[in-house]
Amino acid sequence: MPVWIVEQHRSPQVVLTAVMHSGAWLDAPGKSGTATMTAEMLDAGTRTRDALTLSESVEFLGASLTFRGGLDGAVGTLLTLSRHLGEGIALFADALTGPVFPPDQMERLRRQRLTMLMQQRDRPAAVATTALMRRIYPADHPYGIDPSGTESTVAGLVREDILRFYETHYGPHDATLIVVGDVTPEAVLPMLEDALGSWRGSPAAARGPLPPVEGAKPGVYLIDRPGAPQSEIRIGAPALPRRTDDFFPATVLNRVLGGQFSSRINMNLRERRGYTYGAHSSFVFLKEPGPFLVSGAFAAPTTREAIEELLAEVGAVYRSGITAEELAFSRRGLIGAFALSFETPFQIAAALQALPLYGLPDDYYEGLLEAIEGVTLEDVADVAARVLDPSGMSVVAAGDANVVRPGLAALGRGEVTMLDTAGEPVRG
Amino acid sequence: MPGLRDVPYTQYALANGLTVILTEERSSPVAAVMVMYHAGSKNEIPGRTGLAHLFEHLMFKGSLHVGDGEHFRLLQEIGASVNATTSEDRTNYFEAVPSHELELALYLESDRMGFLPGALDQSKLDNQRDVVRNERRQSYDNVPYGTAYEKTSRAVYGATHPYGWPVIGWMDDLAAATLEDAKGFFGRYYAPGNACLVVAGDFDRRLVGEWIEKYFGAISAGPAVPRLALRPPPLADDATLIFEEPVQLPRLYLTWPASPRGTRGEALMDLFTTILTSGKSSRLYRPLVFEEQIAQSVSAYADGKEIAGTVSIEATARPGTGLGLIEERIRNVLDDMLTNGVTEREIASAFNGKEAQLAAQRTTMLAVAGGLATAFTLRGDTAAFNRELERFSGVSPDEITAEARKVFSGPRVALNIVPAGGRSLAASPRKSRPTGGNNAA
Numbered sequence: 001m002p003v004w005i006v007e008q009h010r011s012p013q014v015v016l017t018a019v020m021h022s023g024a025w026l027d028a029p030g031k032s033g034t035a036t037m038t039a040e041m042l043d044a045g046t047r048t049r050d051a052l053t054l055s056e057s058v059e060f061l062g063a064s065l066t067f068r069g070g071l072d073g074a075v076g077t078l079l080t081l082s083r084h085l086g087e088g089i090a091l092f093a094d095a096l097t098g099p100v101f102p103p104d105q106m107e108r109l110r111r112q113r114l115t116m117l118m119q120q121r122d123r124p125a126a127v128a129t130t131a132l133m134r135r136i137y138p139a140d141h142p143y144g145i146d147p148s149g150t151e152s153t154v155a156g157l158v159r160e161d162i163l164r165f166y167e168t169h170y171g172p173h174d175a176t177l178i179v180v181g182d183v184t185p186e187a188v189l190p191m192l193e194d195a196l197g198s199w200r201g202s203p204a205a206a207r208g209p210l211p212p213v214e215g216a217k218p219g220v221y222l223i224d225r226p227g228a229p230q231s232e233i234r235i236g237a238p239a240l241p242r243r244t245d246d247f248f249p250a251t252v253l254n255r256v257l258g259g260q261f262s263s264r265i266n267m268n269l270r271e272r273r274g275y276t277y278g279a280h281s282s283f284v285f286l287k288e289p290g291p292f293l294v295s296g297a298f299a300a301p302t303t304r305e306a307i308e309e310l311l312a313e314v315g316a317v318y319r320s321g322i323t324a325e326e327l328a329f330s331r332r333g334l335i336g337a338f339a340l341s342f343e344t345p346f347q348i349a350a351a352l353q354a355l356p357l358y359g360l361p362d363d364y365y366e367g368l369l370e371a372i373e374g375v376t377l378e379d380v381a382d383v384a385a386r387v388l389d390p391s392g393m394s395v396v397a398a399g400d401a402n403v404v405r406p407g408l409a410a411l412g413r414g415e416v417t418m419l420d421t422a423g424e425p426v427r428g
Numbered sequence: 429m430p431g432l433r434d435v436p437y438t439q440y441a442l443a444n445g446l447t448v449i450l451t452e453e454r455s456s457p458v459a460a461v462m463v464m465y466h467a468g469s470k471n472e473i474p475g476r477t478g479l480a481h482l483f484e485h486l487m488f489k490g491s492l493h494v495g496d497g498e499h500f501r502l503l504q505e506i507g508a509s510v511n512a513t514t515s516e517d518r519t520n521y522f523e524a525v526p527s528h529e530l531e532l533a534l535y536l537e538s539d540r541m542g543f544l545p546g547a548l549d550q551s552k553l554d555n556q557r558d559v560v561r562n563e564r565r566q567s568y569d570n571v572p573y574g575t576a577y578e579k580t581s582r583a584v585y586g587a588t589h590p591y592g593w594p595v596i597g598w599m600d601d602l603a604a605a606t607l608e609d610a611k612g613f614f615g616r617y618y619a620p621g622n623a624c625l626v627v628a629g630d631f632d633r634r635l636v637g638e639w640i641e642k643y644f645g646a647i648s649a650g651p652a653v654p655r656l657a658l659r660p661p662p663l664a665d666d667a668t669l670i671f672e673e674p675v676q677l678p679r680l681y682l683t684w685p686a687s688p689r690g691t692r693g694e695a696l697m698d699l700f701t702t703i704l705t706s707g708k709s710s711r712l713y714r715p716l717v718f719e720e721q722i723a724q725s726v727s728a729y730a731d732g733k734e735i736a737g738t739v740s741i742e743a744t745a746r747p748g749t750g751l752g753l754i755e756e757r758i759r760n761v762l763d764d765m766l767t768n769g770v771t772e773r774e775i776a777s778a779f780n781g782k783e784a785q786l787a788a789q790r791t792t793m794l795a796v797a798g799g800l801a802t803a804f805t806l807r808g809d810t811a812a813f814n815r816e817l818e819r820f821s822g823v824s825p826d827e828i829t830a831e832a833r834k835v836f837s838g839p840r841v842a843l844n845i846v847p848a849g850g851r852s853l854a855a856s857p858r859k860s861r862p863t864g865g866n867n868a869a
Contacts, residue, residue, distance in 0.1 A: 008455075010453070010455055010790075010791065011433075011787050011788075011790050011791045012432075012787055013784075013787050013788060013791055051708060051718075052708055052709045052714065052718070053709075055707045055708035055709050056707065056708075056709040056777075058707070059706060059707040059709065059710075059777050059781065060773065060776065060777045060780065061780060062777070062779075062780025062781040062782070062783055062784035062785075063784065064784075079784070079788075080784070081783070081784055081787055108718070108721060111721060111746070112717075112724065115677070115724045115746060115747065116724070118676050118677075118747070119572070119675075119676050119677060119724070119744075121676060122572040122674065122675055122676055123571065123572065124570060124571075227674075228570055229565045229569050229570055230562065230565045230566060230569075230570045260504050261500045261504060261510070262497065262500050262501045262504050267497065270559055271497060271555065271559075272555075274554075274555045274556075274557075274558030274559055274562070275558075275562070276559075276562050276566075277559055277560075277562040277563040277565075277566045277567075297562070297565070297566040297570070298562070299558075299561070299562055299565065329504075329505050332505055332506065332507070333504050333505055333506065333507045334507065335507060336505075336506040336507020336508065336525075336526045336529070337507035337508075337509070338507065339457050339458070339507065339526040340458055340507060340508070340509065340524055340525075340526065342456070343456050343458055343791065343792050343793065344788075344791040344792050345791065346791075
């Protein structure tokens with residue numbers, strides 16, 4: 001199990017993370033929520049400590065210990081002051097290597113998660129995003145389902161699913177440890193060896209490729225939220241994986257299009273028209289092509305205009321790329337922001353996580369500035385032409401159907417399909 | 429005990445009254461610049477609420493030598509992170525820049541401190557008014573329980589207390605704001621003598637001193653701004669409100685008047701509320717969420733502001749559970765703690781959490797700048813930043829319990845937010861009848 005150490009002695013803080021590939025992409029069909037539930041259950045009881053004891057021990061140190069699953073991986077994080085590091089590592093290791101998944105804790109977390117998913121129905125931003133992801137990926141593709149699962153898949157999980165997931169996908173073969181802050185290798189390596197050196201886990205399991213991301217047809221979708229003063233809008237389509245050669249051109253492009261306050265999208269929709277508090281776009285780079293996503297919340301009566309403007313902005317870059325001035329602006333900004341993004345142990349640890357997760361080279365950050373400076377207008381125009389075709393994108397609105405439906409129908413992008421808050425077509 | 433290292437700083441004032449605070453940290457090529465004006469929503473008048481925050485937006489629309497949108501554009505071109513926040517007590521403007529770009533940040537802040545009103549016009553006001561209305565919708569009106577805090581504040585403080593209206597303002601007042609209101613607010617509160625400028629990070633002390641004098645020295649001193657006096661919530665009796673809203677689960681907000689910011693009392697209640705709800709084994713989380721599982725979540729916190737403070741406990745009920753049962757459980761736990769006290773270990777635990785929190789704050793120059801600016805502006809004592817942990821030190825179970833008894837024996841506001849048709853899920857008032865809410869017949 002590789003260990004990466006970055007010393008920073010300015011403050012007594014230490015961040016220890018374990019990065020693993022055991023994310024929701026490994027959930028079996030119909031069993032969405034397995035990966036994230038497994039991660040959350042690591043601190044729900046071990047061979048030596050029950051959930052309350054573990055929690056109280058962490059609290060007493062003034063530390064924090066969390067395990068979270070996402071789409072591509074899972075991360076365990078310990079945040080502590082250096083003088084408590086030994087005890088903190090012991091607790092971290094206990095949860096990571098010795099969980100017992102008590103049945104009563106499984107039920108407690110299931111109930112909590114089902115309730116959380118039920119509450120999600122009220123949150124227009126979450127509803128809109130979930131619905132878009134559902135619609136732009138083929139049915140049953142893990143990327144189309146929230147890593148937390150759905151109300152029906154979570155209800156159907158059994159303890160055996162969690163046990164099997166842990167036994168198959170957790171182990172030193174799959175983890176990288178990253179330690180940043182007030183530590184030295186001489187001090188911390190023996191602690192880690194002591195706590196984690198005997199962790200075995202099963203040998204690396206064969207992991208099949210994900211299904212293809214193509215196949216979903218673009219459409220226009222509406223989730224009714226009667227009386228809503230704003231519509232949450234999402235527009236997008238599957239775009240690029242993390243390992244793409246276009247990573248830097250796409251990043252430079254997005255900063256111009258919708259990735260900062262002064263972007264084309266935000267200046268148009270917020271500062272010129274006042275339709276919104278903020279609108280933006282992003283590339284979500286995943287192991288397989290993650291989405292290009294445009295989002296914002298718009299005053300209900302402006303919904304149609306907002307969507308048309310957003311599509312127009314995407315279309316303009318799709319057809320014509322960006323200007324030389326914008327290219328220079330974006331490259332310079334990314335380089336400046338890079339200088340600012342390694343200030344805290346947490347930031348440094350977060351930046352390093354991407355490397356083992358996506359198989360990026362160890363010296364990735366040393367080459368970063370050069371890579372940004374090397375992006376040309378042609379590079380940007382190329383990637384735009386490949387992934388920003390607005391006619392291939394779906395549009396989702398979560399808003400008051402009485403107010404916004406006619407406008408959606410008049411977009412000229414086909415029939416409006418009504419969805420429920422889980423992103424599924426409404427029957428009848 | 430190895431504690432937090434002091435953050436060294438120097439402080440001085442320009443002739444026009446602007447307080448300057450500088451702290452050097454050369455290990456990262458970052459410089460944070462923050463200007464904090466001692467003006468917030470508490471300086472507004474009923475009928476014109478939301479003006480301080482609306483004005484914050486207008487500060488980004490250009491000044492005499494800086495075009496509309498240029499503040500963001502120039503700073504984002506160099507990769508800076510830029511933002512501003514308005515609270516009841518103060519408004520702060522900040523940017524973290526690569527250290528060799530520091531002069532630009534100082535120039536931009538000086539231009540809008542000294543030369544803004546001439547660049548303000550009706551169309552900018554109208555545009556940002558629209559933006560703020562959307563912010564209100566997005567952050568409060570269109571999210572579940574989004575207006576709970578403003579409803580509670582109104583009930584605790586009353587409609588005419590400076591904390592009785594939300595920072596974002598009431599929608600009607602936003603519509604009524606005029607250009608004269610905006611210019612008047614600037615003239616009254618955006619004076620150098622009512623502000624502090626903090627620079628934290630990688631800079632050359634002499635150069636920065638020269639830039640500050642060059643850019644800020646020429647700004648004329650404005651009117652003196654008196655501090656508002658302490659003014660506790662005028663809550664005389666328990667109040668219960670019930671609102672039916674489009675939510676899935678009932679939620680209860682309990683709020684008690686308590687000590688203002690920076691006091692020992694506030695620190696004691698900060699620790700006490702940590703003991704109540706921080707971590708699975710905490711006094712409220714364990715029975716309500718972990719064991720009995722009648723609540724989906726519970727949180728407690730101390731909210732000490734400059735001229736008054738409160739303590740709150742919030743709990744979201746699980747499906748089918750009434751808020752009356754939740755309130756009863758909370759009362760039982762409080763009664764137990766007030767009678768039998770808390771343990772030394774619980775206090776030590778909460779203290780350790782506070783220490784870790786303050787250590788984390790020191791890892792970023794923006795947060796250090798914020799901490800120094802806040803201590804100066806709201807406590808009138810920059811040195812309080814380095815002494816912060818002392819407020820939480822040497823706390824005995826008796827002392828913390830005595831403070832809690834004082835707080836929880838006073839009147840409280842109970843705000844119930846229940847699903848449509850779910851009035852029966854509300855906690856019924858203990859002494860008085862419901863005094864507010866959307867009492868649908």
